[in-house]
Amino acid sequence: MVGASRTGRAYISMVRAMGARVRVTDPFLSDADAVALGVESVPLEELLTRSRIVAVHAPVTERTHRMLGAAQLALMPDGAGLVNTARAWLVDEEALLAELASGRLDAAIDVFDAEPLPEDHPFRALPNVLLTPHRAAGSVEGRQRLGASAVGEVLRLLAGQRLLHTVTADALERLR
Numbered sequence: 001m002v003g004a005s006r007t008g009r010a011y012i013s014m015v016r017a018m019g020a021r022v023r024v025t026d027p028f029l030s031d032a033d034a035v036a037l038g039v040e041s042v043p044l045e046e047l048l049t050r051s052r053i054v055a056v057h058a059p060v061t062e063r064t065h066r067m068l069g070a071a072q073l074a075l076m077p078d079g080a081g082l083v084n085t086a087r088a089w090l091v092d093e094e095a096l097l098a099e100l101a102s103g104r105l106d107a108a109i110d111v112f113d114a115e116p117l118p119e120d121h122p123f124r125a126l127p128n129v130l131l132t133p134h135r136a137a138g139s140v141e142g143r144q145r146l147g148a149s150a151v152g153e154v155l156r157l158l159a160g161q162r163l164l165h166t167v168t169a170d171a172l173e174r175l176r
Contacts, residue, residue, distance in 0.1 A: 001055050002044065002068070003086070004029045004037065008057030012037055015055075023047050026058070048075040055083040056090050070095035073105065081106040085134070088113050100126050110134040 001008055004026040012022050022039040025047045034041040044067070048054060054076065058064045068082075069092040076082070076099075084091050088111040099105045101122065108130040109123065115134070123129050153163055 001025070001039070001057060002047065002090070003056065003058030004033070004039075005057050005059060005086075007086070008055075009037065011055055011057060012039060023051060044072065045075060048072055049077070051080065052077070053081045053083060056086045058086060058090055060087050060089045064090055066090070066092045068092065068096075070098070073099045076105060078104050079106070081108065083108045085110050087111055088115075097122055100129055103128060108132070 001012060001022055001024045004012070004024050008024075008026075012024070016022055016038055022037075023042045023046075024034065024037070024039045025042055025044045029037075029041055031041065042050070056068065058067065067090055073082070073092075073095055082091070082096065082105060084107070093113045096105075096107065096109075100107055106128040110132040111134050112121075112123075114121070117123065117131065123131060149165065153165060156163055
């Protein structure tokens with residue numbers, strides 16, 4: 001797992017429930033948080049060389065732009081899989097395409113440099129690539145949950161209660 005964001009933590013919970021042993025690289029993940037999540041915190045290079053599946057859930061920052069390029073993807077073992085359901089910004093699409101075209105890696109992707117993905121994009125012709133639209137929140141249920149969450153936060157604020165989804169100065173600093 002690259003990034004222990006809120007979405008990343010939900011992913012960790014799901015895959016751990018299925019018996020996965022999870023390694024995480026995230027500069028903001030404390031040792032205490034890693035223990036609480038039941039994960040092993042490791043540097044990116046170690047994560048890439050030791051993992052069968054790498055899921056990407058990092059934020060968009062200057063430091064994360066194309067953080068997985070040709071050199072990083074080359075570290076992944078033959079037959080490993082990359083799951084990018086976060087942001088296209090994080091993975092060098094040309095480097096990924098080269099690895100996938102070689103047949104060395106597999107991928108599940110729902111974010112692309114050009115969206116919607118052009119009909120003639122080479123990803124579409126590869127048998128080792130699963131492509132899906134990035135629409136988890138685009139469903140009726142997803143929009144209803146987002147709306148209910150926003151209304152709930154406003155009601156908590158008006159009632160003087162603690163907010164559940166506060167954006168702190170520390171969280172904003174991470175996005176620089």
